[in-house]
Amino acid sequence: MIQDMHRFPHRYRLSGLKVASQVPLPMRPLAGEAETFEAEVTIAVDDVPERLEQLSHQGPNWSLDARHFLLDLPEIGRFMASDGHRLTICPAPGMALDDILVFATGTMMSAILYQRGALLLHASAVVRDGRGFIFCGPSGAGKSTLSGALSQAGCTFLSDDLCSIRDADDGSPTIEADGRTLRLFQDSIDRLGLAGAVGARVRAQVEKYHVAAASGEESVTSAPLGAIYMLADANAAYPPGIVELAPLAAAQALLRQCYRRRVALAYAGGALAARTARLLSHVKVYHLRRPRDLAQLDDTVDALIAHWSRP
Numbered sequence: 001m002i003q004d005m006h007r008f009p010h011r012y013r014l015s016g017l018k019v020a021s022q023v024p025l026p027m028r029p030l031a032g033e034a035e036t037f038e039a040e041v042t043i044a045v046d047d048v049p050e051r052l053e054q055l056s057h058q059g060p061n062w063s064l065d066a067r068h069f070l071l072d073l074p075e076i077g078r079f080m081a082s083d084g085h086r087l088t089i090c091p092a093p094g095m096a097l098d099d100i101l102v103f104a105t106g107t108m109m110s111a112i113l114y115q116r117g118a119l120l121l122h123a124s125a126v127v128r129d130g131r132g133f134i135f136c137g138p139s140g141a142g143k144s145t146l147s148g149a150l151s152q153a154g155c156t157f158l159s160d161d162l163c164s165i166r167d168a169d170d171g172s173p174t175i176e177a178d179g180r181t182l183r184l185f186q187d188s189i190d191r192l193g194l195a196g197a198v199g200a201r202v203r204a205q206v207e208k209y210h211v212a213a214a215s216g217e218e219s220v221t222s223a224p225l226g227a228i229y230m231l232a233d234a235n236a237a238y239p240p241g242i243v244e245l246a247p248l249a250a251a252q253a254l255l256r257q258c259y260r261r262r263v264a265l266a267y268a269g270g271a272l273a274a275r276t277a278r279l280l281s282h283v284k285v286y287h288l289r290r291p292r293d294l295a296q297l298d299d300t301v302d303a304l305i306a307h308w309s310r311p
Helices: 101-115 143-152 186-192 247-256 261-268 271-280 294-308
Strands: 010-014 017-021 041-045 062-064 068-073 077-082 086-091 119-128 131-136 156-159 162-167 173-176 182-185 198-203 206-211 222-233 241-244 285-290
Touching: 062 261, 068 101, 077 101, 086 101, 101 119, 101 162, 101 261, 119 143, 119 222, 119 271, 131 143, 131 173, 131 294, 143 156, 143 182, 143 186, 143 294, 156 162, 156 173, 182 186, 186 206, 186 294, 222 294, 241 294, 247 271, 247 285, 261 271, 285 294
Parallel strands: 017 041, 041 086, 131 222, 222 285
Antiparallel strands: 010 017, 062 068, 068 077, 077 086, 119 131, 119 156, 119 162, 162 173, 173 222, 182 206, 198 206, 241 285
C-alpha cells in the first residue's frame, strides 16, 4: 500500500492492476475506492539510470536484468520498470511530459505486466453479451477503428493496443480492461461520428487522438474470452470473410502478435509457447478478412455480430 497517497493522487485500473500515478495519464480514471485503494503499481517522474549493469537481454533501445526493464529513447526520455511494481519516467531536456506518456502506458506498462507474468497481445477488444472478443494486428491494421465501430453498434469497449489475458480460477482465459480510450486518426473519427468525444492528441506531432468510446452495455473490467480474430485485408484472391485457423497456424499467429514480442520472449522464454498452446485449448482463432474502405466498415461489424450469434 502506498504510504503517501498525496504523492500519487491519480488512480487507475490498468490491465487488472490498481495504479497510482504522480501525474495524470491519458486513461480512464478510477472512480471511488478512495478509502480502500491499495496501489499495486506506482508511476513517478524521477531520475532513471543511463544503463543497467548486469544485462540478461537487450534490444535496439531497451535492456533488462533480473529486476529492471530500461527503455532509452534519445531526445524523448528514459523509462524504468522495476519489480512489477514501479514505473519511473525521466523526460529528456525540453521534452513535454504529456508528449511521452504514450511510452509509459504502452511499452513500459507491458514491461510491468511481463515482470508479473502476464500474457499480452497487440490487440483491441470489445465485449458483447458477456463475452470478450480480441482483434489482433500490427500498427495501422485498423484495430481501434473496428473496436470503435463495434462500440457504436452496442458492444462495450475493453482495450486498445495492449490486451492482457489472465487465467480464471477454472483455467479459462479472461481479458482485462486496459483503462484506455480509443486512439483514432481523423478519418476514423469522422466516419464513426465521434467528433464530440475527441480528447488530446496521442503525441503532439501525430494527428491521432484519444477518443472516448461509446458503450452499449454497463462498463466492465474483465470478460471471459470468446474468440480471437487476426485482421487481414480482403482482396481479389482473398474475399471478405471469417475463416478458422488450424491449430499450428493459430499458434504461429498468436506468437507473432505478442505485444513487444522480443520483450515477451525475453521474459517468458520457452514458456510463451506453452501458454499459447493452453490458450488455444480454450478459444478459437480466426482470420477476419475485410475491406479497408471505411465506407464498408458496417459490413464488417454485421459479419462479426452474425458470427457471434451462431449456435
